Amino acid sequence: MFDDGTPIYRQIADQIKAEIMNGSLEPGGKVMSTNQYAAFYQINPATAQKAFRELVDEGVLYKQRGVGMFVAEDARERLAADFRERFFERVLAPLVQEARQAGISLTDIIDYLEAQEGARK
Amino acid sequence: MPSLENLTLPNRQFALGLGIAGEGLKYFKYWIVAAVVLAFLGPLALSQTTEIDLSTWFYTANIGKWFTAFVAGGFLYALVPNMIAAGLTRRELSVAMGLFGLLWSVALGALVFAGLLAERAFYDAMGWTQGVQTGDTISALGSWSDTAVFAAVYPLMYLAYFAAGAVIGAAAYRWEGSGWLLLVPILPVVFSLDNALYDTEPFGPGWMGFLGGFMDEWGRVPILIGVVAVAAVLGLAARQILIDIPLRSKKA
Amino acid sequence: MSFSATLRDVTLKYRDSDALADVDLELEAGKIYGLLGRNGAGKTSLLSLLAAFRKPTSGEILVGGEPVWENAGIVSRVALIREGGDFDDSDTVKSAIETGQIRPGFDTAYALKLAERFELPLKKKVRELSRGKRSILAAVCGLAARAELTMFDEVHLGMDAPTRDAFYKELLAEYMDRPHTVILSTHLIDEVANYLEEVVILDKGRILRHEEVEVFQNMGATLTGPAAAVDEIAAGLEILAEQQLGGTKSTTVAAFEAGTRERAAAAGLEIGPVGLQDLFIHLTEPNRNGA
Numbered sequence: 001m002f003d004d005g006t007p008i009y010r011q012i013a014d015q016i017k018a019e020i021m022n023g024s025l026e027p028g029g030k031v032m033s034t035n036q037y038a039a040f041y042q043i044n045p046a047t048a049q050k051a052f053r054e055l056v057d058e059g060v061l062y063k064q065r066g067v068g069m070f071v072a073e074d075a076r077e078r079l080a081a082d083f084r085e086r087f088f089e090r091v092l093a094p095l096v097q098e099a100r101q102a103g104i105s106l107t108d109i110i111d112y113l114e115a116q117e118g119a120r121k
Numbered sequence: 122m123p124s125l126e127n128l129t130l131p132n133r134q135f136a137l138g139l140g141i142a143g144e145g146l147k148y149f150k151y152w153i154v155a156a157v158v159l160a161f162l163g164p165l166a167l168s169q170t171t172e173i174d175l176s177t178w179f180y181t182a183n184i185g186k187w188f189t190a191f192v193a194g195g196f197l198y199a200l201v202p203n204m205i206a207a208g209l210t211r212r213e214l215s216v217a218m219g220l221f222g223l224l225w226s227v228a229l230g231a232l233v234f235a236g237l238l239a240e241r242a243f244y245d246a247m248g249w250t251q252g253v254q255t256g257d258t259i260s261a262l263g264s265w266s267d268t269a270v271f272a273a274v275y276p277l278m279y280l281a282y283f284a285a286g287a288v289i290g291a292a293a294y295r296w297e298g299s300g301w302l303l304l305v306p307i308l309p310v311v312f313s314l315d316n317a318l319y320d321t322e323p324f325g326p327g328w329m330g331f332l333g334g335f336m337d338e339w340g341r342v343p344i345l346i347g348v349v350a351v352a353a354v355l356g357l358a359a360r361q362i363l364i365d366i367p368l369r370s371k372k373a
Numbered sequence: 374m375s376f377s378a379t380l381r382d383v384t385l386k387y388r389d390s391d392a393l394a395d396v397d398l399e400l401e402a403g404k405i406y407g408l409l410g411r412n413g414a415g416k417t418s419l420l421s422l423l424a425a426f427r428k429p430t431s432g433e434i435l436v437g438g439e440p441v442w443e444n445a446g447i448v449s450r451v452a453l454i455r456e457g458g459d460f461d462d463s464d465t466v467k468s469a470i471e472t473g474q475i476r477p478g479f480d481t482a483y484a485l486k487l488a489e490r491f492e493l494p495l496k497k498k499v500r501e502l503s504r505g506k507r508s509i510l511a512a513v514c515g516l517a518a519r520a521e522l523t524m525f526d527e528v529h530l531g532m533d534a535p536t537r538d539a540f541y542k543e544l545l546a547e548y549m550d551r552p553h554t555v556i557l558s559t560h561l562i563d564e565v566a567n568y569l570e571e572v573v574i575l576d577k578g579r580i581l582r583h584e585e586v587e588v589f590q591n592m593g594a595t596l597t598g599p600a601a602a603v604d605e606i607a608a609g610l611e612i613l614a615e616q617q618l619g620g621t622k623s624t625t626v627a628a629f630e631a632g633t634r635e636r637a638a639a640a641g642l643e644i645g646p647v648g649l650q651d652l653f654i655h656l657t658e659p660n661r662n663g664a
Contacts, residue, residue: 007591042541046404130446130477207459208452209445209475370421
């Protein structure tokens with residue numbers, strides 16, 4: 001389930017973020033409880049709680065006392081900005097690096113991406 | 122263990138003692154019934170060939186002493202790891218064991234007392250003599266009151282044997298391989314008192330009662346006090362061995 | 374109400390050798406702890422003291438804030454399940470379970486439900502059970518004790534993988550149902566790592582580390598890439614293992630900090646994880662200097 005490189009709570013936080021981004025979690029929607037997460041992933045509930053705390057700190061989730069955790073109304077916007085930043089850093093930068101090692105030029109990559117985009121239209 | 126459910130803390134050692142006693146008597150019920158039946162049928166069979174001048178119950182009662190010591194030692198040896206691992210304190214276990222000892226001795230003692238009196242009636246009806254072995258001769262128990270006095274001390278004797286068994290059981294758990302050696306000092310003392318009390322041979326290696334020869338002139342009351350004192354000292358010794366006993370580690 | 378557990382300056386000697394030496398440990402209430410250590414490190418001794426199975430040679434042991442020794446109110450709510458359990462072998466499985474009833478909090482119905490789920494033969498004698506079934510019986514009694522401090526010492530031995538999995542699941546469910554303190558002592562570290570909140574590593578009778586599990590997870594890393602680049606980044610770090618294939622080198626390092634991580638990433642090295650188990654093996658290495 002988890003690769004043990006990154007702490008599990010961060011992986012869970014990332015997963016919840018991804019669910020918000022792809023729409024399976026709606027803004028204002030209720031998130032499963034820490035215990036439900038813990039039981040589902042077979043992890044210590046404190047680990048799930050840590051993920052939630054991080055998301056609350058980031059403003060992605062908010063807590064309603066006695067009721068549960070909910071997705072912030074502006075969560076998607078927050079995450080989109082964050083995601084955009086990380087996309088270049090984590091996805092594109094290594095890609096460019098790898099392409100260089102293989103002797104693929106940037107123009108080749110751009111041509112390829114444009115062709116793909118054209119095929120989709 | 123019967124119906125331990127819903128035990129509450131401050132009194133659970135009493136309920137436990139009661140439970141163990143009940144369990145012990147239940148566990149050995151067929152043995153006890155068999156002993157009772159044999160004690161009455163034995164002389165009936167023997168009377169076909171020979172004249173009956175010995176009490177069978179005397180032997181039954183004596184076997185009861187050994188039996189009591191084994192039960193005390195065996196139960197305690199098994200209960201120490203189980204009960205402590207199940208969250209009982211050593212103090213609670215020693216109280217439970219003490220209660221078990223009292224109940225067991227009273228129950229078995231009462232059985233033997235009733236048995237000897239019943240045997241008396243049985244023998245009288247058959248025209249036999251109820252007698253006990255004293256040294257090399259057989260002394261008849263003269264009157265009903267002789268029988269009653271003779272029988273009345275059994276609960277006390279059982280208590281002493283129970284305490285002796287408990288000491289050895291606790292010691293054998295505590296000092297693996299050497300604890301049973303406490304038999305060496307304990308056995309002669311208990312046997313000698315037993316011997317002195319009746320001026321009879323206790324059932325078992327009689328020479329162990331060698332001190333009895335010095336004591337039997339004291340008279341019955343001091344000897345009885347001695348039995349009580351020895352039971353008390355042994356009981357305290359068992360408690361002392363038990364009170365900070367460590368559980369053995371598991372063999373890898 | 375979960376129990377905390379405290380050892381203050383605790384030493385336990387067996388004859389001449391120290392099983393535990395000057396141990397100080399503070400375990401907060403309500404967490405799941407992993408207790409790790411090589412054979413003979415003192416894990417069982419430590420657990421035996423917390424359960425008042427034995428008395429320390431010196432020092433103080435508090436459970437739930439009170440001295441644990443001969444304290445009926447505490448020990449009746451502390452359960453230490455040792456490998457194979459502590460049973461009267463001549464008992465039936467059912468009466469072995471019922472012995473647990475001397476704890477006021479014991480949940481017989483739950484025990485019988487678990488016994489059915491794990492297919493324990495109630496009428497069989499304990500001595501007739503296989504090693505695996507015996508371990509399950511011990512585990513079932515531990516769960517049903519509903520204690521405030523529950524400790525399992527190598528209880529998984531003899532259980533097969535699916536059974537272990539089911540046991541961990543049940544343990545977690547029971548824990549979430551009713552918060553209490555749990556200590557798991559095991560050699561199958563990676564198997565239980567996700568269930569733990571904190572990890573205590575014992576080594577030669579002393580506490581080597583006591584950290585949150587994430588601290589261990591961030592502690593080490595495996596760097597893979599061109600040999601020269603790997604060596605450059607790994608220089609000065611504690612090296613746990615090295616492997617080289619042609620020009621590519623793979624080096625596992627401990628104490629991997631954020632700065633180093635960035636430098637390694639900048640150098641284009643592949644950064645892989647180090648499992649708790651590998652890290653544990655390294656940390657308790659007998660010849661390790663500067664532990």
